[in-house]
Amino acid sequence: MPEGHTLHRLARLHQRRYAGAPVAVSSPQGRFAASLVDGRTLVRAEAHGKHLFHVYGPDAVVHVHLGLYGTFTESPLPVLLPVGQVRMRMAGATHWTDLRGPTACEVLNTDEVKAIRARLGPDPLRRDANPDLAYERVIRSRQSLAVLLMDQKVIAGVGNVYRAEVLFRHNVNPLLAGNKVSRELWDALWADLVVLMKDGVKVGQINTVRREHMPRAMKRPPRVDRHGGEVYVYRRAGEPCFLCGTEVRTTVLAARNLFWCPVCQP
Template structure:
């Protein structure tokens, strides 16, 4: 379930619950046993999000790196949590509540060097105040790769996944197959702005909704799963009603409305 909005939301939530406190750390199945043993009872100092990556800083100087991948998920329990399930990779508990992690691509101990190694291969993250949009714009305008590929490339822009790729390009009327260098500077900047707005909205709502009930002609209360996107996983474009193209790029589904997103 995770694109950048999920990660930044988790960082805020986990910081609020855990930071500055001594945390009970557990890892059933021994999957993170070494880390859990080392960190159990230590103080968590901070939680940082960058793109889809999370970094938990501990008073030992250790950093726990978490990447949710495709299946990773956090669950929160208030108060005393139930016994962790066998698939629980990491539990961080304080008296007020607990965070459980399942299915991550990455959950590993590292040091500052490891964190920096990851950050150097990440592009600007539109959810971060320190992000430089021009880095994204330059990279896009110089590349002959399709803009749909560039948006999913975490070294070009960090935090965008398959849904935001489809929906942000739709919002700007840009076909994913257009080459980066064929975009105008204005298009590239507007694309960054759109992605940032969508991500912020995702953080606020805790889910991705890029459609407006007004445009769909559905009352907000009747909106359901399937009404949340214009082209992502749609057969018909929710704006013009025309057929949505669906094809595979690097093993992932890509979506576009050829009428609303001209250019290849």
């Protein structure tokens, strides 16, 4: 599932290409009420966690959650015939985009959007984010920090990659209980997530490895992975830790694969 930086990157792209002008919106698949926004001016595009919102007015906000399989494909004009199951098509003055396979694609009003956002924790990529609110939820829980970081009600936008990597970068045992997390540690984790996720928005992939541990600096081969980016432990189970050489471990925690180094994260 795409992590929060992907949705913010999409929001910025759609803001740049479609906002401020009328947008032709259709649903070739016939499973989305496109007529409610077709031809209207897109006021703005924004994201909160893993949710994307196209705001056409207080009575019409297109809410998209990509889920596991949702994707946008972006193309310059002219518009071509639909290929496959296109849930939503947007066409502007210079570009068009097709959305396929989302978990959610629906037209909501402002109150319904507020209800969705009220269920979400603060998003490190939003200016209105309040890390204090997230910490209050963490410190009241006996669940492991690894589980809490993936709970979108606690902090919105963090997925499996950022979870594993930020815990490694701060030498935190993933099973540390939330109510044992100090304020100092939480502030450090939050600040690091802001930096890492902003970089993800900028470059379009997740890079978490510090400069001194990059392939050239360590004279090691670069990571080969369809997701790209350099990481410390994510999907590196059985490989040696870059810092201590210990085998990176993995287990299933709350139905998701967890990766960590048992020495660097004691």
